[in-house]
Structures are given as structure tokens and as C-alpha cells.
Amino acid sequence: MSSPSLPPSPFRGQGRVAVVTGASSGIGAATAERLAADGFTVVLAARRVDRLTALAERIGGRAVQLDVTDQSSVDALAAGLDRVDVLVNNAGGAFDTAPVADADLDSWQRTYDVNVLGTVRVTRALLPALRASGAGDVVFMGSTAGLVSYEGGASYTAAKHGVHTLAETLRLELVGEPVRVMEIAPGMVRTEEFTLNRTQSQERTEAVYRGVREPLVAADVADVVSWVVTRPHHVNVDLLVVRPRAQAAQHKVARDPE
Template sequence: MTSPTSSTRLRAVVTGASSGIGAATVRRLSAEGWDVVAVARREAKLEALAAETGAQVQVADVTSEQEVARLVASVTAAGPVHALVNNAGGALGTDTIEQGSAEDWQKMFDVNVLGVLRVTQGFLPALRASGRGDVLVMSSTAGHIAYEGGGGYVAAKHGAHSIAATLRLELAGEPVRVIEIAPGMVATEEFTLKRVGGDAEKAAKVYEGVEMPLTAEDVADGIVWTLTRPHHVNVDLLVLRPIAQAAQHKVARNSGL
């Protein structure tokens, strides 16, 4: 992997950066020599990440148009932007369609779909102006195939996938790549726990018997790899799964684990 030199130092904005894949991406990009702006709602976690990595931090909620506007104005006033990593997202609930919570669905759409829209719209002028911009959308294997009990999240991540696919067509001929990362089973400290309402036992069962699910660092490695390809190379879609997960419904589980 080639790091930017001091004369071509690149700058990235990473949303959802306070934990999990976002925080791991900030660490990896910083280690690769990028200037990184870490964005999330939780200021204390961002400050700890900044102390560790040297990243700049911006507190913002991607579901707020006003906060996104302030974020864009602050970041672009401080310099060029070469990459936007739309990582902020999340899942709520495992209900069937029949029993699904419209409130949970609305929250998932607001962050996974409209959050990507707001932030991407805000930074596109700066990405164009950089002459070698990247928009990276974090979708999911849930954005490509449905599964029971995942209707709201599946629909939201299909929306994120559609944003990436459509934007790539609309920007054809411009100096902006559009990259989609679609992870499968990733064991992070918060994602599944939040999805099941804080029930640690229920969250643990999701990965029970699965030998080595993906980690946040595995996904960050994929993100950084796509961003550091020569800029004429566009990785349209990168699907990442642990070897134990052959497909959305085919997971090898070892009863001895």
C-alpha cells in the first residue's frame, strides 16, 4: 500500500468514526499518512481517537441537515477533501415485516440512506475540486439480499446500495470514484448490541459458533485498499465475508466454540 507523500497528502472525512469500523478506518488512514477528519456524535470518544491518531474531529449528526451543513462548511474551509467515507449507519430490531416498528424503520432510513445523501451532497463540490475525489458508501450484504427478521435494515441498505450505483452513473466522466463496501458478519463492540436493544446474551448468539467473524480492522483494511488504488481504478463493489459465511443464509457454526 502506498502512502501519500508530503507533497500529495490526501484528506479524508470518515463518518460514524467514534467506534467500530469508522474508528478502525481513521486509525488505518492516519497510519497511511492521510489527514483524517473523524465525524460522529460522541465527542468524548472522538477526542480519545484524536489523541491516539492525530486525526481532526468534528461532532455532527448525519441525520441533521443543519449539523451536516456546519460540518461541510468547517471541513472545506480548512482544506481540500479527497475522500468521503460514508460509514455512519446502524440496525434496529429483528422484527418481521408484520411486526416491524415504523419508528425503527424511519431511524434506519434517516441514518443509512438520508445520512449518506446529506453528507455526499455536501461534500461533492469539494471532491470534484480536488481533482481525484472518492465517495465510499458502506452498505452491507443486507443491501444485496433479503433475510427474515431484517426487513428494515435490508431495505435501508438496499437504499445505500442504490445511492452508490446511481451516483456512479451520474458522475461518469468526472474525477470522482464511487466505491461500495458490503460487509457480511462483522463482530464489533456495538452494532449487534444496539440492534437487539442492549441484550448482551442475544447479541452473543448471533456469532455463536462462528470461527473468526470479520473484525472492524478487516473492513477498514478493505476500505483503505480501495481508496489507495491508482485513481483510474474504481472498485465498484467489494463484498467482504468471513470464510465461515458462504452466503447470507449459509454460516458454518462449530458447536465446540
């Protein structure tokens, strides 16, 4: 006897407004595309407005130029929104692989400002609208780097640990209010820019993924974002870690022999 099929989630899309930061490429762009397909009205926010505009036109969303490191830019985003139901804090990145002994503090500053302070700026600015929605969602795009440290990753792991504790703290502070706080922590995800921005070398970028059978791609993470924000609103997915099957842990990755 077959099991009865589950009814569709009552929270799927239905015109809810989702703001996705860092939406010009990678996970952000894939998330914007997926949420639009799910029926959300999507506001795509990032610095590279040319890319945003092309994607927004294709998926029927709205492009807004945003620099999360600039408070006036964040304020302008908030002022231009009448309603926000979902905020996907995706803007971020890694910019070096230096050990602590050789730390480039300018890189550390940039990493912290984009990943942590930028996330705080946007969350603080949009929280009144999320509360007013009566069923708001804040999604933090964390990383397994926010749960486990590794050599050569100190600036990024420190920043993502900051994002992790930011999500935990906000959830405590908003308990009892109609706003969910959820964190997604991806492991190895192959996108067109993330590792290249970090290593500044195409050869080193290729080496990261060499021999790894089916690393995650941006669409896989977008699928997870869609799932957490379309659960019934009494269900809060505090933390969801997602890795490719080939990656059991930060240092444990199966690679095919060359």
C-alpha cells in the same frame, strides 16, 4: 525466478484529507485509525465527540461532532473543511429485528434516516470539495444486507438496499468526472455495538456469533477501505463484498459444535 515487487501506490495517503463518518466506534473508528497510519489527514465525524476526541488525539486526526440526521450539523461540517479528497460514508446502523407484520415504523424511520438520508446529506454537502480535489473518492459502507434480504431484517435490508442503489446511481451521474464511487459490502463483522444496538440483548448478540470461527472484525473492513482508496485513480472498485471464510452466504454459516 521471483516476480518483481509492485511499487507502492502513488495514491497512498500523502496528506490527502479523508472524512470518516460514524468514526466513534466499530468500523468507522478502525477506518480512521488505518487511514491515518496510511498517511491521510483524517477528519473523524460522529455524534459522540468525547470518543472522537480521544481517538483523534491518538492518531493525529481532527474530531468534528456530526449528526447525519441533522442538516445544520452536516452544513457545519462542510463549512469547516477547506479540502476533502476521500469521504467514507460509514455512519449507519440497525435498530430492530421485527418482522414486517410487526414493523415499528419509528424504527424504520430512524434506520432509513441514518443509513440513507444521512448518507445523501453528507455526500451532497461534500461533493463540491471532492470534485475540486481533482481525484475524489466516495466510499459507501454498504452490507451484504443490501444485496440479499432475510427474515427479521426488513428495516435494515431495505435501508442498505437503498445505500446500494444510491452508490450505483451516483456512479452513473458522475461518470467522466474525477470522482470515484465505491461500495464495500461486509458480511458478518463482530464489533462492540452493532448487533447489541439491534437486539438490545447481550445474550442474543452472543448467539449471533456463537461457534463462528473468526468472524470479521472492524480492522478487516478498514483494511479493505484502505485498499480501495489507494488504488491508482483510474481504478474504480465498484462493489467489494467481504465475508469471513466461515460465512458462505447470508444463511450459510459454519459453526463449531458446542
